[in-house]
Amino acid sequence: MEVVALVVVVIVLVALAALLSSARVVRQIERGVVFRLGRAQEQVRTPGLTMLVPVVDRMTKVNVQVVTLPVPAQDGITRDNVTVKVDAVVYFRVIDPWRAAVIVQDYRFAISQVAQTSLRSIIGKSEMDDLLSNREKLNEGLELMMDSPAAGWGVEIDRVEIKDVALPESMKRSMSRQAEAERERRSRIITADGELQASEKLAAAAQKMSGTPAALQLRLLQTMVEVAAEKNSTLVLPFPVEMLRFFEAAARGDVSLTGAAAEPELPAGEATAEPRSEPVLHTNGHGSAAPSPERSGPGTS
Numbered sequence: 307m308e309v310v311a312l313v314v315v316v317i318v319l320v321a322l323a324a325l326l327s328s329a330r331v332v333r334q335i336e337r338g339v340v341f342r343l344g345r346a347q348e349q350v351r352t353p354g355l356t357m358l359v360p361v362v363d364r365m366t367k368v369n370v371q372v373v374t375l376p377v378p379a380q381d382g383i384t385r386d387n388v389t390v391k392v393d394a395v396v397y398f399r400v401i402d403p404w405r406a407a408v409i410v411q412d413y414r415f416a417i418s419q420v421a422q423t424s425l426r427s428i429i430g431k432s433e434m435d436d437l438l439s440n441r442e443k444l445n446e447g448l449e450l451m452m453d454s455p456a457a458g459w460g461v462e463i464d465r466v467e468i469k470d471v472a473l474p475e476s477m478k479r480s481m482s483r484q485a486e487a488e489r490e491r492r493s494r495i496i497t498a499d500g501e502l503q504a505s506e507k508l509a510a511a512a513q514k515m516s517g518t519p520a521a522l523q524l525r526l527l528q529t530m531v532e533v534a535a536e537k538n539s540t541l542v543l544p545f546p547v548e549m550l551r552f553f554e555a556a557a558r559g560d561v562s563l564t565g566a567a568a569e570p571e572l573p574a575g576e577a578t579a580e581p582r583s584e585p586v587l588h589t590n591g592h593g594s595a596a597p598s599p600e601r602s603g604p605g606t607s
Contacts, residue, residue, distance in 0.1 A: 328358045336367045337403035346408050368403035372464055375414065377421045379472070382429030390437060391472040392429055394448065396421045402460030410459040417456060421466070424451040437471045444468060 331354070332338045338351030341364045351365065358365060379393035398417055400406045406413045428448055429437070436444060448466040456463050473481075515521045 328360045328363075330356050330358055330365055332356055332367065335369060335371050337370055338365045338367050339403055339407040340365045346404065348404070350403050366407050368400055368406050370400050370403065372397055372399045373414065375418055375421065377418070377425055379470075380422060380425050380429065382426050384429060384432055384434050384437065386433045388434045388477060389474060390429065390434065392425060392437065392468060393470055394421065394425055394466060394468045396452070396466050397464040398456065398461050399464060400460055401462045405458070405460030413459050413461055416459060417452070417461060420452050420455055421448075424448050427451065434473075434477075437468070441468050
């Protein structure tokens with residue numbers, strides 16, 4: 307009886323050990339793919355406690371969380387012949403654990419290689435300006451290029467983002483000079499526009515003041531008051547240009563200081579002609595005119 311009892315105890319212990327060894331726990335973030343005698347079972351084990359056939363079954367766990375995979379920087383030449391270095395990041399997750407465990411050997415490595423080749427391809431098809439300012443469109447193109455092979459592996463590409471675009475130093479200097487020239491052009495245009503508007507306003511003001519000369523004089527006095535309010539030791543007064551022109555003409559002898567025009571100088575050797583006066587006529591008592599005695603010719607009485 308003791309031997310039989312011992313055998314029973316041993317059998318029970320072996321059964322318990324086999325039962326414990328066949329029990330598996332699948333976490334919420336995982337799915338289990340069971341290989342029975344090397345053949346993958348169609349039914350995927352869900353989270354919780356699952357039992358396997360001892361010695362016969364082997365289970366592979368597949369993570370179904372979103373995986374963040376950085377893509378190493380890739381050197382490439384853009385469509386406009388600019389050498390750049392671009393790196394990216396890929397977000398993906400497993401939606402079919404059976405395919406991820408059976409179809410592809412290492413789906414992480416496969417996704418990494420597809421991402422690198424797709425990134426190089428998108429660099430060659432794009433221009434430098436698109437890589438710098440139109441990344442949303444390029445991200446969508448990368449996602450479409452990677453989604454086609456990844457779907458056959460049971461992997462879904464969530465999103466692809468281009469992280470950084472490294473440009474050559476010569477290109478950076480050229481872009482900096484271009485940006486400076488553009489800002490200089492804008493500043494000159496704004497300055498010229500402001501001067502044009504100011505000239506239009508000044509012309510309108512001058513036209514309005516021309517009708518009332520007193521307004522110009524009041525404006526002059528107002529300007530003098532504003533200059534004097536600055537506590538300056540020097541006071542600048544406007545001087546009429548007409549007065550300067552008058553002094554210049556007086557210096558040349560064109561006019562005298564009294565305002566009469568000066569007589570033109572004659573060349574040397576020419577005599578001035580005596581002024582000729584008309585004869586003065588006197589009337590007699592009979593109403594007939596007779597020449598004046600001072601201007602009568604010879605032989606007259």
